[in-house]
Amino acid sequence: MEHKRTAYVILGILAIHDHQSGYEIRATIEQTVGFFWGESYGQLYPTLKRLVADELVVAGGADTGSRTRRSYSITAAGREVLKSWLAIPFRDDPPRDEFLLKLFFGQQAAPGISVGHIQAFQQKTRGFLDGLLELEKLAHAYNAHQPGFPYWMLTLTYGLGQLRAALAWSETALATLNAAEGVASPNPHSPTERSQQPEGRDQIAENHPSGAKAHHL
Amino acid sequence: MEHKRTAYVILGILAIHDHQSGYEIRATIEQTVGFFWGESYGQLYPTLKRLVADELVVAGGADTGSRTRRSYSITAAGREVLKSWLAIPFRDDPPRDEFLLKLFFGQQAAPGISVGHIQAFQQKTRGFLDGLLELEKLAHAYNAHQPGFPYWMLTLTYGLGQLRAALAWSETALATLNAAEGVASPNPHSPTERSQQPEGRDQIAENHPSGAKAHHL
DNA sequence: ACACACATGTAATTGGTTACATGATTTC
DNA sequence: GAAATCATGTAACCAATTACATGTGTGT
Incomplete structure (x- = not known):
């Protein structure tokens, strides 16, 4: 059941x-x-x-x-x-962020690729943020009196916070990369719709001195 | 293939x-x-x-x-x-955040439940953050010279930014909720069952004028 | 001899997506 | 009466999880 x-x-x-x-x-x-x-x-x-x-x-x-x-x-x-x-406790399903994955392997990619990904990410994020702000406006206008409202707002402000952090990051990321990669050229990317924010799972690298496996790749 | x-x-x-x-x-x-x-x-x-x-x-x-x-x-x-x-452009897979989902429906939950979820979230986030900070340290210590390093750092700083934003949010969220839910009988994270909840239908706002989509519930 | 970490694998199942097929109602 | 949109459904697929089953090498 x-x-x-x-x-x-x-x-x-x-x-x-x-x-x-x-x-x-x-x-x-x-x-x-x-x-x-x-x-x-x-x-x-x-x-x-x-x-x-x-x-x-x-x-x-x-x-x-x-x-x-x-x-x-x-x-x-x-x-x-x-x-x-x-x-019952919420379940954290395994994170899967293909953007970060491709970024992580950016060194293996052709020049400009990673910059392009970040730009695409930035655009998506901006669009997403606009959507949430719109939603916030509508929610205030129509639903402010409803009993669930405070909870809804909580999820909204969470989203806004994540998106703003992402946006702030993307600025510095582009700066860093332009410094590291020299000049940018291409763009990959045609837009899709959905965006997501990664939600964590809690495992992180385990490493102890003695066994000392690969922390250095 | x-x-x-x-x-x-x-x-x-x-x-x-x-x-x-x-x-x-x-x-x-x-x-x-x-x-x-x-x-x-x-x-x-x-x-x-x-x-x-x-x-x-x-x-x-x-x-x-x-x-x-x-x-x-x-x-x-x-x-x-x-x-x-x-x-090729990264794919954004559909978001699935059970924490936010449960929070969104918080009004339907027994008192204290949502606060408990947020506390659990907060703890996980803190632990996660600690892990990332540790990872950052190790990465600097062992991998700083490697060619992929700048990309790795980018993903790391992204994560740190998201986590910090999440943590900041969780503080204000708890404050808001404590105000809204009255006092907490925190029922953190062990399943409960039974509770009384008579409460008939809750009928809320109906569909509004013509045209626009139902943005309100 | 035993425990434990290292190591490789498979079977069963879930949970979900995509694409399609179709019918009903409204609007012009 | 054609088009658009509202509405319900299904079939095929597939990526990924879980849990299990098993073997190997090392240290005590």
């Missing part, structure tokens, strides 16, 4: 605003938790089905099989399940 | 320091890119095999099948493949 995290996202969204269709839920996810939590279509509908089967949400509207709008609400049981999930 | 990202990590590591066993490669990954790139056992050996088959690395040492140490080196072809991978 385990549920995957997609299930809890759905429950959480419905707990805040009930009676949404799958389509709407998806949109809501994107507009609210989207900046730190990506969901895919492929997961949504099957999960919704499963939640209905487990009676954590109830479906109203058309009969199954039809393609007409159906809307979902969370049940009391659903709220409980959500609540107990919220109470 | 697509390669997965694990393959490029291996190539990159071997490009920096050749002639390592699978075991060593894994350790090196952890000690260098580990803080922003998690790899799992399960991927390493099969990928290594595949790389050998594609002649991007060569294996020396014992014969296949044996469990004695084998060591791998990158080939010229391997370097080329790595180089061209480095040149």
